[in-house]
Amino acid sequence: MSDECTENYAKVNGIYIYYKLCRADDEKAKLMTMHGGPGMSHDYLLSLRDLTKQGITVLFYDQFGCGRSEEPDVSNFTIDYGVEEAEGLRSKIFGDEKVFLMGSSYGGALALAYAVKYQNHLKGLIISGGLSSVPLTVKEMNRLIDELPSKYREAIRKYGSAGIYDNPEYQEAVNYFYHQHLLRSEDWPPEVMKSLEYAERRNVYRIMNGPNEFTITGTIRDWDITEKISSIKVPTLITVGEYDEVTPTVARAIHERISGSELHVFKDCSHLTMWEDRDGYNKLLADFIINHA
Secondary structure, eight states: OTEEEEEEEEEETTTEEEEEEEEEETTOEEEEEEEOOTTOOGGGGGGGGGGGTTTTTEEEOOOOSSSTTTOOOOGOOOHHHHHHHHHHHHEEEEEEEEEEEEEEEHHHHHHHHHHHHHHHGEEEEEEEEEOOHHHHHHHHHHHHHHHHHHHHHHEEEHHHHHTTTHHHHHHHHHHHHHHHHTSSSSSOOOOHHHHHHHHSSSHHHHIIIOBBTTOOOTTTTTTOOOOGGGGGOSOEEEETTTOSSHHHHHHHHHHHHHHTEEEEEEETSSOOOOHTTTHHHHHHHHHHHHHHO
């Protein structure tokens, strides 16, 4: 980690939220990032610290009940609460200054919800493997499951429908799905593993999402703001992997509704494109941010 990164806690809505601020020497823009899950941690996004070399200051944080941050009452485990938390943190760190906002996966959903309410605080929006509709995303993930080799497809259907998520055959099938559609590499970076460990240890993923990426039984299962996002007018970049678990179909649903938005599909990549094509991903983001700074 570069020396320009500082770690601290900010009190937002009565609880302590952990953040890491990586400052650029010759700052041209500020970027606030939102991790996925819901329930992961900021760690898997740390490849974006490369952007400081392009003059972009980057703010990472662990959302409520995630990573190193405190947990509010479970009644606050909502996207609306996450939006207000993000706004509280943005104003504490950056004051009245407009920022770019990047959301990955569930963080993309959170970023869209934030932009619907607070786009006047944004210079631009970046949605990476994000979604505006959980039902559409689940439908697409089920299509991907249908396309798996029969051994894995049948294990997921058989044990998933019975709710036997700890069955070894089921776990093997989930692992296969993840290596096709979450991160297409043999060795997963320690930053990604740390985020997954936090998701396992804390309560948010289980309560808001469910047992795994494609079994969304938690409180967000019916969430859909697709018809609201056409109100977003700030410059918007949408990225998605060719083999993304949150598929290009989901990305296109966002792209079609945000006027003037750009859509980029990363070839041979899946959900965590920021690791599969680190240089290409960061160059695309840097160019977009500098162009609209």
